Amino acid sequence: MFSKFLNLETEKRDRILNAALDEFVQKGYENASTNEIVKKAGISKGLLFHYFKNKKQLYLYLYDYSLDIFEKEFFGKMAAMENEIFTKMRQIVLLKLELIHKHPDMFNFLMAAVRDESQEITLRNKELIERSYLKILENIDLSPFKGDLDIPKAINIIVWTLQGFSNEVQEKIKFLSLDEINYDEILAKMDGYLDVLRKSFYT
Amino acid sequence: MFSKFLNLETEKRDRILNAALDEFVQKGYENASTNEIVKKAGISKGLLFHYFKNKKQLYLYLYDYSLDIFEKEFFGKMAAMENEIFTKMRQIVLLKLELIHKHPDMFNFLMAAVRDESQEITLRNKELIERSYLKILENIDLSPFKGDLDIPKAINIIVWTLQGFSNEVQEKIKFLSLDEINYDEILAKMDGYLDVLRKSFYT
Amino acid sequence: MFSKFLNLETEKRDRILNAALDEFVQKGYENASTNEIVKKAGISKGLLFHYFKNKKQLYLYLYDYSLDIFEKEFFGKMAAMENEIFTKMRQIVLLKLELIHKHPDMFNFLMAAVRDESQEITLRNKELIERSYLKILENIDLSPFKGDLDIPKAINIIVWTLQGFSNEVQEKIKFLSLDEINYDEILAKMDGYLDVLRKSFYT
Amino acid sequence: MFSKFLNLETEKRDRILNAALDEFVQKGYENASTNEIVKKAGISKGLLFHYFKNKKQLYLYLYDYSLDIFEKEFFGKMAAMENEIFTKMRQIVLLKLELIHKHPDMFNFLMAAVRDESQEITLRNKELIERSYLKILENIDLSPFKGDLDIPKAINIIVWTLQGFSNEVQEKIKFLSLDEINYDEILAKMDGYLDVLRKSFYT
DNA sequence: GATGAATGAGTGTTCATTCAT
DNA sequence: AATGAATGAACACTCATTCAT
Numbered sequence: 001m002f003s004k005f006l007n008l009e010t011e012k013r014d015r016i017l018n019a020a021l022d023e024f025v026q027k028g029y030e031n032a033s034t035n036e037i038v039k040k041a042g043i044s045k046g047l048l049f050h051y052f053k054n055k056k057q058l059y060l061y062l063y064d065y066s067l068d069i070f071e072k073e074f075f076g077k078m079a080a081m082e083n084e085i086f087t088k089m090r091q092i093v094l095l096k097l098e099l100i101h102k103h104p105d106m107f108n109f110l111m112a113a114v115r116d117e118s119q120e121i122t123l124r125n126k127e128l129i130e131r132s133y134l135k136i137l138e139n140i141d142l143s144p145f146k147g148d149l150d151i152p153k154a155i156n157i158i159v160w161t162l163q164g165f166s167n168e169v170q171e172k173i174k175f176l177s178l179d180e181i182n183y184d185e186i187l188a189k190m191d192g193y194l195d196v197l198r199k200s201f202y203t
Numbered sequence: 204m205f206s207k208f209l210n211l212e213t214e215k216r217d218r219i220l221n222a223a224l225d226e227f228v229q230k231g232y233e234n235a236s237t238n239e240i241v242k243k244a245g246i247s248k249g250l251l252f253h254y255f256k257n258k259k260q261l262y263l264y265l266y267d268y269s270l271d272i273f274e275k276e277f278f279g280k281m282a283a284m285e286n287e288i289f290t291k292m293r294q295i296v297l298l299k300l301e302l303i304h305k306h307p308d309m310f311n312f313l314m315a316a317v318r319d320e321s322q323e324i325t326l327r328n329k330e331l332i333e334r335s336y337l338k339i340l341e342n343i344d345l346s347p348f349k350g351d352l353d354i355p356k357a358i359n360i361i362v363w364t365l366q367g368f369s370n371e372v373q374e375k376i377k378f379l380s381l382d383e384i385n386y387d388e389i390l391a392k393m394d395g396y397l398d399v400l401r402k403s404f405y406t
Numbered sequence: 407m408f409s410k411f412l413n414l415e416t417e418k419r420d421r422i423l424n425a426a427l428d429e430f431v432q433k434g435y436e437n438a439s440t441n442e443i444v445k446k447a448g449i450s451k452g453l454l455f456h457y458f459k460n461k462k463q464l465y466l467y468l469y470d471y472s473l474d475i476f477e478k479e480f481f482g483k484m485a486a487m488e489n490e491i492f493t494k495m496r497q498i499v500l501l502k503l504e505l506i507h508k509h510p511d512m513f514n515f516l517m518a519a520v521r522d523e524s525q526e527i528t529l530r531n532k533e534l535i536e537r538s539y540l541k542i543l544e545n546i547d548l549s550p551f552k553g554d555l556d557i558p559k560a561i562n563i564i565v566w567t568l569q570g571f572s573n574e575v576q577e578k579i580k581f582l583s584l585d586e587i588n589y590d591e592i593l594a595k596m597d598g599y600l601d602v603l604r605k606s607f608y609t
Numbered sequence: 610m611f612s613k614f615l616n617l618e619t620e621k622r623d624r625i626l627n628a629a630l631d632e633f634v635q636k637g638y639e640n641a642s643t644n645e646i647v648k649k650a651g652i653s654k655g656l657l658f659h660y661f662k663n664k665k666q667l668y669l670y671l672y673d674y675s676l677d678i679f680e681k682e683f684f685g686k687m688a689a690m691e692n693e694i695f696t697k698m699r700q701i702v703l704l705k706l707e708l709i710h711k712h713p714d715m716f717n718f719l720m721a722a723v724r725d726e727s728q729e730i731t732l733r734n735k736e737l738i739e740r741s742y743l744k745i746l747e748n749i750d751l752s753p754f755k756g757d758l759d760i761p762k763a764i765n766i767i768v769w770t771l772q773g774f775s776n777e778v779q780e781k782i783k784f785l786s787l788d789e790i791n792y793d794e795i796l797a798k799m800d801g802y803l804d805v806l807r808k809s810f811y812t
Numbered sequence: 813g814a815t816g817a818a819t820g821a822g823t824g825t826t827c828a829t830t831c832a833t
Numbered sequence: 834a835a836t837g838a839a840t841g842a843a844c845a846c847t848c849a850t851t852c853a854t
Binding site: 006043044045046047050051158 | 837838839840841842
């Protein structure tokens, strides 16, 4: 399907990829202009459609491509993590932050794509979340939890708390440049939340 | 700004409002067609742009209008609520469900609008959330919380848990028709989460 | 359907009609460019699609419009014709020539459209031919035909002979300007053919 | 001009020829895609344009090539035909039917090409028709014709009658599959027409 | 106030043809 | 000879917005 594109010299491929990523992130799927993409990538109109039969396929390719990179980096490093849930969740958050710094455009694109709600993307995304969730929770040490606790619910509460916290942080730092962000402060706050939960759920 | 529109006879105003709401909900901002809106509303092309100088202004008006109605209904009923946080949160969830049933289009529109992330909407939304948050938390009875607990954090955890639960439910019922939804089951599950939190945070 | 277009001032309507007719005649359906049509008609791109929802509809409108005019003129004058078949056929040929002179573009368009073979056109055309045929043959005086002759076949032979002759003439005069055509010579030749057939088929 | 192409190995040449023929027959000149042709032929884009400088040249080559094959088969077998005109015309019709069955694609292509009306094709076609006509009429036995008959006109009437009949038949069988066609019935009808003409024109 | 004809820059996509390899 | 990446003008069609009436 995309073999033509894959055989391209890396430099040109990246130019196209970045141009498209950039345009989609800035304007969203509908508003993104293939005209702008080719201009940014410095290629002709026809060439884009030589590689991708239409705008949608380009978008889906970008999604799969970004997801692939994230998954590889994510799952690869998750194997070596702690089994103690709070430590593990903390490590996951740090890993996520690291990936955002490494591939900010891809991350933004993925976030935006998920909101887009196209059938195909929603499906791929659902699968990913399920796989991630299983991976995160496998090997978790359940022994420290209080005896009368509904552990599955407790785990969901931990996950949702980190999600809520994460959203709040993102909302706040949205308009800051990367070097204005005080990660120590953020992590300290997060540790505060994890402390509350640990004290509440562990014996 | 919209004074011309406000002076319109109620029936015509509502026709325009509903037509626009409907179109934006169904197709999103970009894909919504002003042509379709005027057709649905039974007015001329020119008239729409006589009342709203462009598509964006119409959209923002709709947002403010919807928000207004929600806020009124929400804040109005919130005054009479319990001060015990779990009871109050439960009441808020029920109220939210009630409003979704009463104004499904407006609710969908607001949800979609928030995701849109346009500067103006984001700002208005931030303000609303802050106001709501203050309102929800005012008069909360803090005495039952454990003495050594970081109460503000605990409250956030409660809010985020309900948010996470709510998102999960929405994801699941997205493809169900309204009468296929089993509300009792959903509420029972929610009560389960509230129980876990109450046992953990209360003395 | 085309009410918008019909309410247009005659001058502009004709400009659009002629521009489209001209373009379709010159280049055929596929190769005709809506860009060229609007340029020739001196209107904006959008306006053409305001009147006709797409290229195909414009084409079909043109077909129906042209056909209508031809049919009216044709059927109108056919009522007053002789019942003697050779005289009638001669009158029909003369009428056809007259119409070609009066509406050369429409005639060319109709001829081209029939060859186009699109489903819709083929259907409309088949109906027209059947109607014409019935009209031509109604009231024909069969008494002069030889007694042992298969009259329906003889009539078909007369029709096909005129068709064949007509095609041959058209082929020859295709590259001549209108005033270079010697109609007297052509008609004399045609009368020769009709004489042969009359002598052969009549007692 | 096409010497490069002629020196190609027969198998590859035929692959290209058939692919092009197929595409042109299915979609017509304008809509035929060189992309599809090279895909069907299993050759590269560049190679097609190495052999034929453009689409038009390929089309014209195909026309000449098809015509050549038809002419050879046609003229070859025409030498051995009867001199009695009605018998000969019947034999020609049968031969035509035979050729349609033997080379349906080429026949369809030629028919379509003639309708195309491009200058070059029209010219080649005119020449062919004249040559065929001369060939058909050479050696015809004029003795059975009635003494006072305009024989050249009579012959044209015979030809046009067969043409008209043939067109009518083609119109009718267009949507039938090959084995649904009742050839005996068609030929019987045709013989009816030839009988009418024979009785009328012969002493 | 109310209409809807008119605009034109914009869209995604196609495709015959070229050309470096 | 053979490849297929690359071009770019052209296509039909859309749509928010304007404006004369």
